[in-house]
Amino acid sequence: MEAPPLPGADDRIIETTRRVTPARVLGVLAAACALAAIFGSSPLLAWANALPDSQAAGLLQAAALSWNTAMSAMGATRLHDWLRAFIRMFESFHF
Amino acid sequence: MLFPTLNFLLFFLAVAAAMVPLRQHHEGRKIVLLVASYYFYAQWNWHFCALLAGSSCISFVAGRAIAASTEERYRRAVVATAVTMHLLLLGTFKYCDFLVGSANALARALGLTHELPFIEIILPVGISFFTFHGISYVVDVYRRDVAVCRRLTDMLLYMAFFPQLVAGPIVRASFLLPQLYAAPRMNIAIGPPLMLILGGLFKKVVMANYLATDLVDPVFFDPASFSTADLLLAAYGYAIQIYCDFSAYSDMAIGLAALLGYRFPPNFNQPYRAQNFQDFWRRWHISLSSWLRDYLYKPLGGSRHGSLLTMRNLLITMLLGGIWHGAAWKFVAWGAMHGAALVAERALFGSRVPKARTMSGRILSTLFVFHIVCLAWVFFRADSFDTVLIYLGAMAKFTPGIMQATPFTVTLIALGLATQFVPADFSRRIARRLAAWPSWALAAGAGLGAICIDALGPDGVAPFIYFQF
Numbered sequence: 001m002e003a004p005p006l007p008g009a010d011d012r013i014i015e016t017t018r019r020v021t022p023a024r025v026l027g028v029l030a031a032a033c034a035l036a037a038i039f040g041s042s043p044l045l046a047w048a049n050a051l052p053d054s055q056a057a058g059l060l061q062a063a064a065l066s067w068n069t070a071m072s073a074m075g076a077t078r079l080h081d082w083l084r085a086f087i088r089m090f091e092s093f094h095f
Numbered sequence: 096m097l098f099p100t101l102n103f104l105l106f107f108l109a110v111a112a113a114m115v116p117l118r119q120h121h122e123g124r125k126i127v128l129l130v131a132s133y134y135f136y137a138q139w140n141w142h143f144c145a146l147l148a149g150s151s152c153i154s155f156v157a158g159r160a161i162a163a164s165t166e167e168r169y170r171r172a173v174v175a176t177a178v179t180m181h182l183l184l185l186g187t188f189k190y191c192d193f194l195v196g197s198a199n200a201l202a203r204a205l206g207l208t209h210e211l212p213f214i215e216i217i218l219p220v221g222i223s224f225f226t227f228h229g230i231s232y233v234v235d236v237y238r239r240d241v242a243v244c245r246r247l248t249d250m251l252l253y254m255a256f257f258p259q260l261v262a263g264p265i266v267r268a269s270f271l272l273p274q275l276y277a278a279p280r281m282n283i284a285i286g287p288p289l290m291l292i293l294g295g296l297f298k299k300v301v302m303a304n305y306l307a308t309d310l311v312d313p314v315f316f317d318p319a320s321f322s323t324a325d326l327l328l329a330a331y332g333y334a335i336q337i338y339c340d341f342s343a344y345s346d347m348a349i350g351l352a353a354l355l356g357y358r359f360p361p362n363f364n365q366p367y368r369a370q371n372f373q374d375f376w377r378r379w380h381i382s383l384s385s386w387l388r389d390y391l392y393k394p395l396g397g398s399r400h401g402s403l404l405t406m407r408n409l410l411i412t413m414l415l416g417g418i419w420h421g422a423a424w425k426f427v428a429w430g431a432m433h434g435a436a437l438v439a440e441r442a443l444f445g446s447r448v449p450k451a452r453t454m455s456g457r458i459l460s461t462l463f464v465f466h467i468v469c470l471a472w473v474f475f476r477a478d479s480f481d482t483v484l485i486y487l488g489a490m491a492k493f494t495p496g497i498m499q500a501t502p503f504t505v506t507l508i509a510l511g512l513a514t515q516f517v518p519a520d521f522s523r524r525i526a527r528r529l530a531a532w533p534s535w536a537l538a539a540g541a542g543l544g545a546i547c548i549d550a551l552g553p554d555g556v557a558p559f560i561y562f563q564f
Contacts, residue, residue: 019282019283019284019285020282020283020284020285020534021118021282021283022111022114022115022118022283022356023115023118024283024285024534025111025114025283025285025354026108026111026112026114026115027534027538028285028289028534028537028538028541029107029108029111029354029538029541030108031534031535031538031539031542032537032538032539032541032542032545033104033108033542034542035538035539035542035543035546036542036543036545036546039542039543039546040545040546040549040550043101043546043549044101047101079543079546079547079550080546080549080550081550083547083550083551084550084551087550087551090502090503090506091305091309091501091503093501093502093503094501094502095497095500095501095502
């Protein structure tokens with residue numbers, strides 16, 4: 001137990017890359033969330049439906065339902081649905 | 096509020112948004128992070144915010160007292176008092192009922208009729224971690240490894256900083272406090288943190304969760320009902336599950352802190368490729384093993400006083416490391432097994448365990464260490480010693496067939512093991528490639544990656560294993 005811990009790969013990779021401002025970080029995160037909201041409207045709806053009852057939750061649920069319906073009509077939910085179906089099928093295999 | 100949830104994402108977006116106008120206001124940023132950290136902790140049980148604040152105040156006052164004096168005896172007394180207070184808090188909340196239960200069991204064995212009452216306190220989330228943070232600060236100030244905290248808010252934030260608050264990594268005062276004292280770099284590397292967060296999400300949501308629900312939990316619930324192959328695969332499965340679960344939390348914590356401009360130390364480094372137990376403990380839960388080495392093993396005497404005392408110190412360190420994980424004899428047994436393995440290595444090879452020279456030797460030593468580690472994980476995961484005996488007894492019956500393991504769970508185990516043997520600089524190579532990506536591509540990758548992980552994962556997210564510690 002005497003030797004110091006190995007330098008971490010995680011720390012090294014953070015040290016060696018180019019840097020951006022907090023505003024850019026927020027922009028990237030917000031853009032990633034927007035994209036996730038398009039392709040992941042069904043988990044968004046599930047999250048809204050699990051919120052405790054309140055007026056705001058009701059509004060959110062209605063908005064999430066409309067959004068999910070619109071995204072399904074556009075076909076944006078296909079990737080999520082296909083991956084879920086694939087993993088469930090793989091999970092059901094037995095030796 | 097668990098990391099892999101939409102609630103946490105919204106919380107983190109709010110914190111990241113608050114950082115933007117405060118780019119040049121270091122103190123303001125720290126106040127926002129402090130408020131956010133206490134809000135984060137209050138989501139579990141707001142009553143324990145007072146405990147966290149009280150624990151921070153103990154360290155803050157002790158640090159000031161140590162720094163204000165040059166008299167060695169007084170400084171030592173303050174360290175001893177502060178460490179004792181931290182350990183008393185930890186003992187009261189975490190070990191009280193365990194000690195009462197053990198005393199009652201001993202009393203029954205001795206034929207005594209009187210039993211002590213249980214206190215039945217709820218275990219505050221993360222108490223083991225923030226207690227170690229508090230002790231680290233006091234000892235680091237005493238050793239003059241870190242400058243004393245002049246502002247209480249710095250101390251409160253060091254102890255409560257939300258990425259590492261409930262399950263580590265254990266960030267030492269000498270590592271994080273200098274980052275809080277000085278204005279942090281507000282130029283943030285974004286690709287690698289996103290990669291760590293997405294990788295952590297995959298390990299937790301897909302690998303750890305499926306291995307738990309599809310294999311490990313059912314087999315450990317009733318081991319007598321399963322075949323030898325199932326029991327063996329469940330032991331392997333738990334080894335991968337706990338690695339994916341805990342390293343996922345650490346990766347996400349490191350990534351989240353990096354997105355806010357702070358650095359955390361690494362916590363895992365492909366532990367199952369270790370060729371000896373010394374090597375394993377340099378790769379598994381590095382922040383805990385190095386903490387135990389510097390704040391317990393070395394103060395006990397380390398390896399300075401001959402072989403026998405070194406072995407005693409190793410055993411004490413690992414026993415206490417075991418019980419740090421939880422108030423149960425099974426954790427003591429887990430620590431004892433690792434302690435015995437380290438002692439045996441020390442007895443056979445001395446302080447430097449030689450690495451095998453041939454490929455077959457390296458493979459055999461890695462397999463040997465992995466299987467002993469898996470055996471120790473059976474003690475760690477089982478509900479009781481009875482379960483361990485049933486588990487190992489059922490395994491020894493060599494019952495044929497496979498009832499619970501599936502091609503899917505075996506694939507997850509194989510994938511988990513494969514990650515242990517990719518080249519050590521694999522993640523750095525990916526990070527270098529990510530560095531060339533424009534911001535819009537990183538955003539697209541992160542958004543699509545998160546959706547794919549959500550789609551691949553089971554419904555709902557189980558709490559992280561290390562939350563109970």
